[in-house]
Amino acid sequence: MGDKKVHADQKYIDGLAQNNSFIVQAIYDKFVPKVINYIRQNSGDSDRAQDVVQEVLVTIFNQAKDKGFQLTCPFDAYFFLLCKRRWLNELKKSSNKKVTINEETVSTSEPVQEMVFETEIFDEKQTLFDEIFTQLGKACKELLAKTFQIKSMEEVAKALGVSYAYARKKKSLCIGQLTKMAQESPQFAKIKSLY
Amino acid sequence: MEEQNYIQFEAYLFEELTQEETNAFELQLQNDKEFQESFETYKEFSSFLENKYKNESARNDFKENLKNISEKHFGTRKTETKIETKVVRFKAWQYAIAASVLLLIGVTIFQQFSTPSFGDYNQYDTVSLTLRGDQDELIQKAETAFNVRDFKNAELYFDNLTDVYSENIEYQLYHAISLVELDFFDEADAVFGRISEANSVYRYETVWRHALSKLKQEDVAGCSALLEIIPQEAEVYKKAQKLLKKLN
Numbered sequence: 001m002g003d004k005k006v007h008a009d010q011k012y013i014d015g016l017a018q019n020n021s022f023i024v025q026a027i028y029d030k031f032v033p034k035v036i037n038y039i040r041q042n043s044g045d046s047d048r049a050q051d052v053v054q055e056v057l058v059t060i061f062n063q064a065k066d067k068g069f070q071l072t073c074p075f076d077a078y079f080f081l082l083c084k085r086r087w088l089n090e091l092k093k094s095s096n097k098k099v100t101i102n103e104e105t106v107s108t109s110e111p112v113q114e115m116v117f118e119t120e121i122f123d124e125k126q127t128l129f130d131e132i133f134t135q136l137g138k139a140c141k142e143l144l145a146k147t148f149q150i151k152s153m154e155e156v157a158k159a160l161g162v163s164y165a166y167a168r169k170k171k172s173l174c175i176g177q178l179t180k181m182a183q184e185s186p187q188f189a190k191i192k193s194l195y
Numbered sequence: 196m197e198e199q200n201y202i203q204f205e206a207y208l209f210e211e212l213t214q215e216e217t218n219a220f221e222l223q224l225q226n227d228k229e230f231q232e233s234f235e236t237y238k239e240f241s242s243f244l245e246n247k248y249k250n251e252s253a254r255n256d257f258k259e260n261l262k263n264i265s266e267k268h269f270g271t272r273k274t275e276t277k278i279e280t281k282v283v284r285f286k287a288w289q290y291a292i293a294a295s296v297l298l299l300i301g302v303t304i305f306q307q308f309s310t311p312s313f314g315d316y317n318q319y320d321t322v323s324l325t326l327r328g329d330q331d332e333l334i335q336k337a338e339t340a341f342n343v344r345d346f347k348n349a350e351l352y353f354d355n356l357t358d359v360y361s362e363n364i365e366y367q368l369y370h371a372i373s374l375v376e377l378d379f380f381d382e383a384d385a386v387f388g389r390i391s392e393a394n395s396v397y398r399y400e401t402v403w404r405h406a407l408s409k410l411k412q413e414d415v416a417g418c419s420a421l422l423e424i425i426p427q428e429a430e431v432y433k434k435a436q437k438l439l440k441k442l443n
Contacts, residue, residue: 021260024260046269050265053265054261057261061254062246065246065250066242066246093359094333094359125239126243129243133247147244148244148247148248168205172204173198173201173202175201176198179201179233182239
């Protein structure tokens, strides 16, 4: 995506990343009503719309925080398509079918599709990594949590009552385990093949 | 990858290798595809974890703020639907209870002196779950299965529904009732226990159904103990008291 121009609507992305209430409020005022309408017209209600909107905004927040996420299309279209696809997926999930990837994309412009695609892959990967992380042994989970919460490895070792060298080694092996689990996951292979 | 490789990955990322080791490492990255892929994944997971913990409090703040703004935005509508739903469902239960009480009065005359059994109580009123105009196929399937007393399928569908709508106590209740019908008592009792703790409109209905599960298991003491919990203001109070009398 490197050389594409950043859209003026990047302000919404930045505002979300900074937890700027004014921007969040503006998103609700300007863009959310359309989503509610859509979901209501498609077997949902405003309760479900509320959840979908929140989930999508958290995903955008996560992506914006992860690495300089740059919007190259209008926020309106991007946000709406994300919500719409999430809702369709939920509908299909509850009736045990999967939504096809390119559903009704004819009317959506290519940059929007690309952005939505990128966000969805990001979200899928986050979810998968989260899931894999929960499968890790308790000791590893604890050590990694401490490692990334406390910056200095010396302090981590102290907090856990182990030697520095042991904590270092353990950290690599724990992330090694996660690496292995990810590589053995067919879902990870699928996500990898998409980008 | 061997343990040694992961230790090396970490050392490389933290620039702790000697110049010579670094050169060797980078050479292997270029020539060994498996090594390179593992390293990439290792790096991705590291940055995922870093992000997960680094932004944890920012993320929680954001979620909290989002919740507030969202509730303000949806506020009225959300409350309206909630109240509406409650009223409608409540009424359905009232009818159910009224009907059950009527049925009980009739049945009591015949059964005054006989020992009560689960079979006297497992007639269910027609379930109607699609009140909010839900088009969800699964809900309809669950409803139909339950209404035709196909508990095997009802159990499956409600089990699925409780996954999708984990907050919905009504679905959990029907799931548990289906489990009792199928004699999966341990699972059913676990669900009853969990949902009777939640402070919902179904609280005492749940206790009542839990008591009936005990009755089916011929655990008279367990059944009585549960029936005694049900307070006077609960709709199922009368039923509970009658059953209690019969048991003693």
